[in-house]
Amino acid sequence: MVREATTEQRILEAARKVFTRKGMAGARMQEVADEAGINKALLHYYFRNKEQLFVGVFKGSAEKQFSCIWDSLKQCDSLFPAIETFVSGYMDRMIEEPHLPLFIANEMNRDPDGLADFIDRGKESRARFLRLVEEAHTRGEIVDIDPRELLVNIMALCVHPFIARPMLKHIHGFTDEAFRRMIFKRKKTVPEFIIRSIRS
Amino acid sequence: MVREATTEQRILEAARKVFTRKGMAGARMQEVADEAGINKALLHYYFRNKEQLFVGVFKGSAEKQFSCIWDSLKQCDSLFPAIETFVSGYMDRMIEEPHLPLFIANEMNRDPDGLADFIDRGKESRARFLRLVEEAHTRGEIVDIDPRELLVNIMALCVHPFIARPMLKHIHGFTDEAFRRMIFKRKKTVPEFIIRSIRS
DNA sequence: TGCAATATTAACCATTTGGTTAAACCGGAT
DNA sequence: ATCCGGTTTAACCAAATGGTTAATATTGCA
Known part of the structure; x- marks a missing residue:
């Protein structure tokens, strides 16, 4: 079929x-x-040429990546579940395509202006997440933290193992399977790590 | 002179x-x-050729990067100051060469086996740091956390802004100077974020 | 000074690589 | 069957690129 x-x-x-x-x-x-x-x-x-083909690939990959990540947040209306959903969805996505984060970072570094448009997907969800953080702080649920900084921290904790994968594999002697297991473990421990830090 | x-x-x-x-x-x-x-x-x-020249560069850059980072830890003998020192030293180093993290990650991804030897610098300091974590846990100062996972988290929070720099600059509209200011702010907030999470 | 070793250059070479062209293929409409 | 548009291919091309060579300049020293 x-x-x-x-x-x-x-x-x-x-x-x-x-x-x-x-x-x-x-x-x-x-x-x-x-x-x-x-x-x-x-x-x-x-x-037409290599550049066009590359743009076709980058556009598709980047938009899928970011929409996947952000769309998972649409149902969440309180912060802690949103963080859990976000981290879990982000990691699931990257397990599917482990090379994507480094690829995107790399090409954005090479041609920031030319590719900037393709990473804007999910802006609304992002804004909504920032609002969730502010509201949680207003309700006294979390400490005072710059919402954007919190978001950077969350993404850092999700993405970094995939950026540093070859180094982690070398230092820790991970096989592909062991790496996968570590990621699965992090789907639980990363949200815990974050929430412990911000809960007031 | x-x-x-x-x-x-x-x-x-x-x-x-x-x-x-x-x-x-x-x-x-x-x-x-x-x-x-x-x-x-x-x-x-x-x-002799491009490969040799590249290796010369990579070896020098990677070894300087990792020795810089790890050597800063040598004086510390308790965990929380060690974390503060590590984060601060790491960020200072990367402000000097913002492209280095992405470069290293990228080339390690391209040729993991050929370049693995060059990232081993500072193994002893790394082991010492892991021991500091264990001891802190034994003394009941921090929650139960896999020391290696904590280390990954710390490095993630340090490195990520430099990996994602073009994206952060686009999304937040950062100038170079604004980016620098954000990094300087993080030298304080990142250790706080980490310690809040692990202190028991 | 003059000579030998080292350092530096201009010109050149072979291969790789992105890209083009003209011919062949193929399925559907007439 | 045949014609026709879109599709696919083999062969080809020019520029870019890593690398070589042979000649020239420079330096240190007897």
Whole structure:
């Protein structure tokens, strides 16, 4: 029952694999073509050039990443469950595509202005989360903390293991499976760590 | 009174600038030569090829980074001051070279096995820190937490702003100066955030 | 001074790589 | 069957890029 993908989809999927692993600078058009099982010229038939293909990949990946993360918050209307949901959803997403955070960070660093538009997805949910923090503080549930700073801290605790994965694997001698287990453990311990810190 | 640097040092310094900004894949030998103000062939005179030059840069940068961070801990013999010292030292170091964390993460991701040796610097200090955590827990000063997980959390909170810098700058509309101010603020708030969470 | 070793350069080379072109393929409408 | 548009490919091209070479400049020293 698998609808066979269109050529354009096959290309985008192959490009996603190659670009997220090697980055824009390290990726080779020939490698994308091989991965997709097509002739290199077809890449230029569907996407004018490497830049266009890259943008197609980055846009899709970044928007999916951020919408996934933020949309999970829509049901939450109190802070602590929101934090739990956010962390859990974020980590689930990154387990699916462990290379994505580093890829996005990297390319944003290379071309901040050109790519800025693609990371705006989920702005409303983000604003809503910041409001949840303020309200929780008003109700005296949490200590006084800059909501944006709290958000940075939460994202830091979620993302960092995936950014530092090769180093963690080397220092701790993690296998892929052990790394996965650590992430699963963190789905519980990270929200606990955060909430212990801010609960008043 | 500035001792004029040797050509090899000039090359390494130029290469450091280019490599840390563009990465191994994105860096161009010609650009390094231009940055150093010398002929491209000289690069191959002092360093056999791009890979060797890259290794020279990475080794120096990574070892300086990690030794800086860990050596700052040597005087501390209780946990909370150690955390304050660690965070403060880490951030000072990264303000000097904001691109380094992403560079290291990126290249470790590209060639984990080949570069693993260069990130081992400071192993003893690291072990000592883990012991400090255990002792603090034994004395009942902190809650029960996996010391390695605590360390990951601390590093996450230090490093993440530099990894996500372009995104933070875009979302929060930070200028370079505003970003610096945020980091300086975090030198105080991050240790507070951590200690609030683990103090029992 | 002059010579030998080292340092530096301009010119060049081979390969890689993004991109183009013209021809072939293929499915559907006439 | 045949024509036609969109699709796919093999072959090709020019620029970029890492690397080499042979000649020149510089330095230290006998």
